[in-house]
Amino acid sequence: MNIQFKKGVLEICVLSVLAHKDCYGYELVNDISKRIDIAEGTIYPLLRRLKDEGFVTTYLQESTEGPPRKYYQLTDSGRKEEHELKDEWMRFTTSVNALLVGKNDAAE
Amino acid sequence: MNIQFKKGVLEICVLSVLAHKDCYGYELVNDISKRIDIAEGTIYPLLRRLKDEGFVTTYLQESTEGPPRKYYQLTDSGRKEEHELKDEWMRFTTSVNALLVGKNDAAE
DNA sequence: AGTAAGTATCTTGTAATGCAAGATACCATG
DNA sequence: CATGGTATCTTGCATTACAAGATACTTACT
Numbered sequence: 001m002n003i004q005f006k007k008g009v010l011e012i013c014v015l016s017v018l019a020h021k022d023c024y025g026y027e028l029v030n031d032i033s034k035r036i037d038i039a040e041g042t043i044y045p046l047l048r049r050l051k052d053e054g055f056v057t058t059y060l061q062e063s064t065e066g067p068p069r070k071y072y073q074l075t076d077s078g079r080k081e082e083h084e085l086k087d088e089w090m091r092f093t094t095s096v097n098a099l100l101v102g103k104n105d106a107a108e
Numbered sequence: 109m110n111i112q113f114k115k116g117v118l119e120i121c122v123l124s125v126l127a128h129k130d131c132y133g134y135e136l137v138n139d140i141s142k143r144i145d146i147a148e149g150t151i152y153p154l155l156r157r158l159k160d161e162g163f164v165t166t167y168l169q170e171s172t173e174g175p176p177r178k179y180y181q182l183t184d185s186g187r188k189e190e191h192e193l194k195d196e197w198m199r200f201t202t203s204v205n206a207l208l209v210g211k212n213d214a215a216e
Numbered sequence: 217a218g219t220a221a222g223t224a225t226c227t228t229g230t231a232a233t234g235c236a237a238g239a240t241a242c243c244a245t246g
Numbered sequence: 247c248a249t250g251g252t253a254t255c256t257t258g259c260a261t262t263a264c265a266a267g268a269t270a271c272t273t274a275c276t
Contacts, residue, residue, distance in 0.1 A: 001200065002116050002193075002194070002197075002200065003116075003194055003231090003232075003262095003263060003264075004115040004116025004232065004233070004262095004263090005115070005116050005117065005196075005197065005200045006262085006263065007112040007113070007115035007116070007232090007233080007260090007261075007262055007263070008110050008111075008112025008113050008115070008262075009112075009113065009204055010210065011205075011262090011263085013204065013208070015205050016207060016208045016210070017211075020210055024224075024225090024227095025224075026223070026224050027224095029176075029236090032207065033204040035206055035207045036200075036203050036204065036207065037202070038263085038264095039112065039224080039263075039264055039265075040226085040264095041226090041227085041228095041263075041264050041265065041266080041267095042263050042264060044225065044226055044227085045226085045227085045228080045262085045263090046262085046263090048226090048265080051263095062273090063223080063224080063272090064272080065222080065223055065224090065271090065272070065273090066222075066223035066224050066270085066271050066272055066273095067223070067224050067225070067269095067270060067271045067272085069224070069225090069227095070224085070225075071224090080260085082258080086109070086208055088109070088110055088113075089110075089113065089204075089208070090199070092109065092110065092113045092144075093201050093234070095118055095143040095144050096120075096121065096143070096144065096197075098143055099124060099125070099143045099144065099224075100120065100121070100124045100194055100197070101122050102124070102128055107127075109253090111233095111234060111235075111260090111261080112231095112233095112234090112261070112262065114233085114234065115232075115233055115234070115261090115262080116232085116233075118233090118234075119233095126276090132253080133231085133253075133254070134252070134253050134254080134257095135253095142218050145234075146234085146235095147234070147235050147255095148235095148253090148254080148255085149234075149235050149236065149237080149238095149256085150233080150234050150235060152254065152255055152256085153233085153234085153255090153256085155236090157233095163265090171243090171252080171253080172243080172251035173242090173243070173244090173251080173252055173253090174241085174243060174244095174251075174253050175241060175242045175243085175252070175253050175254070176242085176253085176254095177252095177253070177254090178253085178254075199218090
């Protein structure tokens, strides 16, 4: 899969999944990987950025299956960001698709 | 507009426009800019890459409106690449959109 | 005890690409 | 001769995804 396509998009995917339920990093990797390849080396720095920017908060929860899990939860700001990014993504893909099908009138 | 979204996508846009007609760089910037912002500092290095990879060839043509124009023309390899990248882009956006609307059954 | 495998988090360094800003140069108009 | 539109190109920076590895907890097998 083209790595470049994912730039910026994985962030929306993470926010979108978190909009439905709190998740820990490892869980996000598994959930998102069903549709789009994503590596652990990608998700953890991304989650740190989201936290630094105030889009998520975290809480620890013990697990019987391994070390404690760090759950990520959307803030109000995160919910807003998720909405705005999704809108922007839709507008962007619409523009790109219009270009790709050649509806570029213009050229007389 | 989110710069990250464009990563890898502008390449398809350029190939797609060139699939319809030969263009020079400045013309590509103007054509594509109608739908998606693209800077000259982006297009020229991109066109150089496409040429280095054998996806396009070039020829010069004089202009009465300024310096000579360097036209870019798709090769067979370029046409193939355009087709493959477009397919990959369609598959990618389909996957992302499925994730964004939350059809992630899985979570029981 | 020791080892392996699954679960879970995190860091470091590298690669790729878009952009701002600038340099260069041709042509027309004032 | 200065300005602005046309046209090409380069340098250095910012961002993001990833491979590869380190760490550590739990279970299960030997």
